[in-house]
Amino acid sequence: MKLTGDGGLGDECDNNANCNGNANLHCEDGICKCADDFELNVETLTCDKKPGGLGDECLTDADCDVEAHLECNPSLDKCDCMPGFEIDPDTLQCV
Structure with missing residues (x-):
């Protein structure tokens, strides 16, 4: 699954609800980033489990x-x- 669109990787956010939790994202410092225990796979642009x-x-x-x-x-x-x-x-x- 590519992380693009509303609540996708790199999108601005105010809280975790603004980020696509199904894509293993959370809001950190106002930006949707890979959630804890997940890391960015630069080839697929997905958050993979560490x-x-x-x-x-x-x-x-x-x-x-x-x-x-x-x-x-x-x-x-x-x-x-x-x-x-x-x-x-x-x-x-x-x-």
């Missing part, structure tokens, strides 16, 4: 941030460190 972080719920590996060395742990249904990585207690990152 990959989950350590401990976030997941169903598949695609739900987790691969760049942070995370995969979905099926026994926990949560993002966990990939094999060969462990949680650094100081940074709480997979290293």
Whole structure:
């Protein structure tokens, strides 16, 4: 879905009701932007769900941030460190 028209990405707004919530938008600083937990996909001009972080719920590996060395742990249904990585207690990152 392209984010154009009334309440679309980049449109002016006074509150969240002015933005297209179905497109995962919210009003921030007077402009409709991608809502929390979503990021702009510049190729499709849509707001896509951000990959989950350590401990976030997941169903598949695609739900987790691969760049942070995370995969979905099926026994926990949560993002966990990939094999060969462990949680650094100081940074709480997979290293």
